[in-house]
Amino acid sequence: MHEDRPERPVEADGTAHLFAALGKQIKVLREARGMGQRELATATHVSLDLVSAIERNVRIPQPRFLELAEVALDARGVLTAVIPDVKKALSRARTRHPEWYRGHAKLESEAVELHHYCSSALHGLLQTAEHAEAVFRAHRPLLDAQTIEGRIADRIDRQKVFTREPAPVVSYVLEEAVLDRPLGGQEVHRSQLRRLLAVGTMRNVELQVMPTSVDEHPNLQGSFNLLVPKGHHHQVGYTEAQEHPRLISNPAEVRVLCERYGIMRAVALTPRNSLELIEKKLERR
Numbered sequence: 001m002h003e004d005r006p007e008r009p010v011e012a013d014g015t016a017h018l019f020a021a022l023g024k025q026i027k028v029l030r031e032a033r034g035m036g037q038r039e040l041a042t043a044t045h046v047s048l049d050l051v052s053a054i055e056r057n058v059r060i061p062q063p064r065f066l067e068l069a070e071v072a073l074d075a076r077g078v079l080t081a082v083i084p085d086v087k088k089a090l091s092r093a094r095t096r097h098p099e100w101y102r103g104h105a106k107l108e109s110e111a112v113e114l115h116h117y118c119s120s121a122l123h124g125l126l127q128t129a130e131h132a133e134a135v136f137r138a139h140r141p142l143l144d145a146q147t148i149e150g151r152i153a154d155r156i157d158r159q160k161v162f163t164r165e166p167a168p169v170v171s172y173v174l175e176e177a178v179l180d181r182p183l184g185g186q187e188v189h190r191s192q193l194r195r196l197l198a199v200g201t202m203r204n205v206e207l208q209v210m211p212t213s214v215d216e217h218p219n220l221q222g223s224f225n226l227l228v229p230k231g232h233h234h235q236v237g238y239t240e241a242q243e244h245p246r247l248i249s250n251p252a253e254v255r256v257l258c259e260r261y262g263i264m265r266a267v268a269l270t271p272r273n274s275l276e277l278i279e280k281k282l283e284r285r
Helices: 016-032 037-044 050-054 063-072 082-094 100-112 129-137 143-161 176-180 186-200 251-265 272-282
Strands: 111-119 169-175 205-210 223-230 236-241 243-247
Touching: 016 037, 016 143, 037 050, 037 063, 037 111, 050 129, 050 186, 063 082, 063 186, 082 251, 100 243, 100 272, 129 186, 129 223, 143 223, 143 251, 169 176, 169 186, 169 223, 169 251, 176 272, 186 205, 186 272, 205 236, 205 251, 223 251
Parallel strands: 111 169, 169 205
Antiparallel strands: 111 223, 223 236, 236 243
């Protein structure tokens, strides 16, 4: 894919040298252990493409990756020693949520209930870093590398909501077609399907798939979210089309979304059957 600028992270604040050196160190340590990139990817629970990108200074290694790589490569503290510097660099590099999204992001982070219907793309809370990168790199107009890295970091940071205490009640209805689009390539897609299986087995999450074969559908108007904000007892809705957000608090409009969502959950596969379908799709990849 053509880029609008070279893929070099965090150039503006001078930390590119840190990540360039770190990528080289990881490569040297890996080769000294006689380990291939694929083996390191498996040991650190990331994709082969991500390991390659880190070693080439195209992607920034996240702290969790460095912790796992430290063990896998027997690095004797070389990698964990730089984690504080990496965290500082990531904080400086981060481009926060787009202005048009920030209000909803705050509500999402504190909500006691979150319900999502995904018609054409996976919800951000479900995405792996590699899947998110593929989404942002396909964005038009093109985003620069620093913005992409910041957006990925923010998207992953949002996912802490799943394990927040007290944990929110979360549900998803995913159109089956969303599961079949291999954004980022087959390996990234396999990792994404594994991520869905992991999230779908959380105690506070119910994930359902709407089969493409269903011949009656109560909502063909696109994706939407329903949430119960902290300190409130009533749901609000959220829609987003072509980066034009709309927070819906009018009770009559919210009731329509709730009715549609309830029917979709009744028509979709059960959570158990949905996970079985995702497992089958993963086996065929």
